[in-house]
Amino acid sequence: MQLNKNELQAIKEAMQKAETVLLIPHKSPDGDTLGAALGLYHTLIQLGKSPTVACVDEPAPVFAFMPGIETVKVGIEHIDYDLVFILDAGATHLTGVNEIYPELFDKSREVINIDHHPTNDYYGKYNVVVPTAAATTMVIYQMLMDMELPLDRHTATCLLTGIYTDTGSFIHSNTNAETLRMAARLLAKGANLRGISKDLFSTTKISTMRLWGRVLKNTYRTPDGVTMSVVTQKDFEECGATYDEMTGVVDYVNAVPNSAYSVILTEKKGAVKGSLRTLNEDVDVSAIASNFGGGGHTKAAGFTVKGTLEKEVRWKVVDNG
Ligand SMILES: [Mn+2]
Structure with missing residues (x-):
């Protein structure tokens, strides 16, 4: 250096x-x-x-x-x-x-x-x-x-x-x-x-385990090949966990093979924080984060936007014929 x-x-x-x-x-x-x-x-x-x-x-x-x-x-x-x-x-x-x-x-x-x-x-x-x-x-x-x-x-x-x-x-x-x-x-x-x-790295509180359980349970893959998870304010309250207990869980979500990148959206005091990671050589997550006013490193980045998380429910017509 x-x-x-x-x-x-x-x-x-x-x-x-x-x-x-x-x-x-x-x-x-x-x-x-x-x-x-x-x-x-x-x-x-x-x-x-x-x-x-x-x-x-x-x-x-x-x-x-x-x-x-x-x-x-x-x-x-x-x-x-x-x-x-x-x-x-x-x-x-x-x-x-x-x-x-x-x-x-x-x-x-x-x-x-x-x-x-x-x-x-x-x-x-x-x-x-x-x-x-x-x-x-x-x-x-x-x-x-x-x-x-x-x-x-x-x-x-x-x-x-x-x-x-x-x-x-x-x-x-x-x-x-x-x-x-x-x-x-x-x-x-x-x-x-x-x-x-x-x-x-070898000490995990029970509240942290519960919180990480929520994160892992909420993990899904978007049609674009992005691995996503969300944690709401309610999750923190029900697990008795604080925001700092999120440290490290994004690496589990990022372990899903063949992801373009991974992102966890976390509610915190009227804002939503995004944590992005990637193992993909061709993806620069700091560029993605900067679209939302954030920044960071090419393989680990983040952003914060005002708002809360709301689940989107789509209705569709099913042909039962
Ligand atoms: Mn640093």
């Missing part, structure tokens, strides 16, 4: 000058955005800085094993920090703070945008965007190495969490030699692989 040396030098100087640093993971935080923010958090502590991780949404309980997770503040009270990092957010609205603090994105402030979404629109004063990276935490790893900054076992665990989750535990098409090499180096630095694999 090649990073721009001038940009890195400018970022390093900004980090050295700063005293207080705000690290913002994107809303509905996943393992990659939290891993990137917390990974940097531990490095900044070692540099003698005062970092704060603040997110508009509370991290899901599955991330309890991540070192430093207990310090994450829910809600962003102010932005009077010397330096701000925004992690794994392809667009400003994904931070959940663009309406409250639009000045974060007018490039007048020290804002560093670190991401791996190809649709990223370079909203930061500094932008380190690497679409070929499987995870934002891989970009952080490379930055820390190139800048010769400390990377302890806590940072290693956080960064490996991002790689682990964004590759679906090393099974998605973004897993390549560089991904595995970086994961190996993080393990060598003391990353807690056992914690990651046990808590994130």
Whole structure:
């Protein structure tokens, strides 16, 4: 992974000058955005800085094993920090703070945008965007190495969490030699692989099992060869599940052979979220998602539209003759 040396030098100087640093993971935080923010958090502590991780949404309980997770503040009270990092957010609205603090994105402030979404629109004063990276935490790893900054076992665990989750535990098409090499180096630095694999991939609550049961039961194939499923607000209520428990189920739906792509539509607070995946070489799901105002990666993307889900019932005349 090649990073721009001038940009890195400018970022390093900004980090050295700063005293207080705000690290913002994107809303509905996943393992990659939290891993990137917390990974940097531990490095900044070692540099003698005062970092704060603040997110508009509370991290899901599955991330309890991540070192430093207990310090994450829910809600962003102010932005009077010397330096701000925004992690794994392809667009400003994904931070959940663009309406409250639009000045974060007018490039007048020290804002560093670190991401791996190809649709990223370079909203930061500094932008380190690497679409070929499987995870934002891989970009952080490379930055820390190139800048010769400390990377302890806590940072290693956080960064490996991002790689682990964004590759679906090393099974998605973004897993390549560089991904595995970086994961190996993080393990060598003391990353807690056992914690990651046990808590994130081998622990499933009964509410999650019920929810996934609904998703699998509702799975069907459209005439165009798309595998689809839906989950309503009512499904969440009846299963006693929350939205974050959807993480991972799309990979099951995407396992149906010979699909063009797969999509799960989920009702969430007056909106419908679409999660798209494909194993098909010729399909770019980020292009499909962008038709609905979303974005993402070529093999994994998403969108959100206002509205609710309603079942379409068609009547037809049957000849019983
Ligand atoms: Mn990511």
